[in-house]
Each structure stands twice: as C-alpha cells, then as structure tokens.
Amino acid sequence: MSEKYKFNDPSGIYFVTTTVVGWIDLFTRPELKHVIIDSLKYCQLQKGMIIHAWCIMPSHLHLIVSTKGDPLSAILRDFKKFTAKKLVKVINRISESRRGWLLEFFMDVANGLNRVADYKVWQDGNHPLLLSTKEMLQQKLDYLHYNPVVAEIVDEPEEYRYSSARDYYTKKKGPLEIVFIE
Numbered sequence: 001m002s003e004k005y006k007f008n009d010p011s012g013i014y015f016v017t018t019t020v021v022g023w024i025d026l027f028t029r030p031e032l033k034h035v036i037i038d039s040l041k042y043c044q045l046q047k048g049m050i051i052h053a054w055c056i057m058p059s060h061l062h063l064i065v066s067t068k069g070d071p072l073s074a075i076l077r078d079f080k081k082f083t084a085k086k087l088v089k090v091i092n093r094i095s096e097s098r099r100g101w102l103l104e105f106f107m108d109v110a111n112g113l114n115r116v117a118d119y120k121v122w123q124d125g126n127h128p129l130l131l132s133t134k135e136m137l138q139q140k141l142d143y144l145h146y147n148p149v150v151a152e153i154v155d156e157p158e159e160y161r162y163s164s165a166r167d168y169y170t171k172k173k174g175p176l177e178i179v180f181i182e
Contacts, residue, residue, distance in 0.1 A: 007073045007128050013052060013066045013181075015140040016126040018080060021109045024102070025058035026087070026121070031094050033162050035086050036061060037175050039079055044177055047075045052181050055144045055163040057151065062144045064131065064181070076126050084121035137181050141168075 007014060020026045027033050033056050040063075043049040048069015055062045065072060088106065091099055106119035113120060131137045145168065148160040157165035158172075166172045168180070 007071060009130055010067070010071060012130045012132070013064060013137065014072060014128045015131055015144070016063050016065060016072075016076065016128045017060055018063075018076065018126055019060040019123045021120055021123050022105060023059045024105065026102070027056050027058050027061075027162075029094060029096065031090050032087060035083055035090055037162075039083050039086070040176055043075050043079055047078070049075050050179050051164070051176055052179055053141050053144050053164045053168070054176060055147055055160070055165075057147055062147065064137070064140060064144065066179075072128070073126075080122045084119060087121055088119050141181055145169075 027036070036056055040049070040051060040054065044051060048067050049072070050066045050068060051063065052066065053062075053064040067075065069075075088103065091102055096102070103119065106121055110118060110120035129136075129140070131140055145157040145163060145165040148154050148163060148165075149157055154160045156169075157163065158169040160166075161174075164174055164176065164178050166174045167178045
C-alpha cells in the first residue's frame, strides 16, 4: 500500500481534504455547516486535534491540522463516521428541498458496501499531505483561504464565514479555536 497519502509523522502538520461523495454540494445550508463546526470543536476538546486553518466549501472540507492527542487518522475516521450519521439526521429534520434525492444518492452509494450500514456521505480517504516546509504551509494556507474567492462565493477571504480566514486576516474570531501558523 502506498505511503504517499498517510499520516506518517505523528508530530507533523497536515493539509487534508474530506469530500462529499459525488462532489455533491451538501453544505449549502447553515444547519449542515454547523454539524461540521460542532464536530470539529468536539475533536479539538476531546481528541486533541489542533486546527491551524479550516474552510468548509459546498462539497468538501479543507483542514490544516496536527494533534496533541489521538492519531489524526483515528480522529478523522471518527469525525467522518459521526458527521455522516448526524448530517443524515439533520437533512431529515430541516426543510431541505433536495432531501429525497440526497438520501437516495447516499443510500445508493452505500449499497453493497459491507462497512457502511445505510448512507455513505464522505468519500474514502483524506488525502493527507505533510506540510514539511514553511513554503508548503503558506501555499496550502493561501489555497485554503482563497478557495471561496476562486469559487466566487466571496470577494475577499475574510468575508467567508465558514473559514479561518477571519482569524488570520481580521481581529474577528471565528467559531473554532485556531493555533496560528507562524
């Protein structure tokens, strides 16, 4: 098995991306984005995840993370498992015009997979990239914060509510505790 996309350095800082199956724009409603934020807070407080930067895009989540507790592979595995179940519950609860289509799609993707009971929300893997130089860290930090600008969601990174850009570029504090990259 390839060692390229694994969390090989337990003390390293990693850029990871978790993507919704089919690249579906799932995170279009605040309630669904808040599932992600609340779950990341839990991972910080209970599992030792250190978040250096983050950005929730409509179909995926970018993180720059490290850990002072559980291994990152275990944290992200549990995060994806928990959020998949929670997202399905919230989809069923809120006024989501795509409810039937979303749940059917997630069910179809899960069909035939032994490890998934009902719905598969996240693609397999996290594509972790060890950020071993200051240049790599800065490049991924800029990429992550400018993703909503490139997607034409906002004009400036700090305008996007669901990202750590506010923490980095303004005096406003976002919803997650950030350990800044120097």
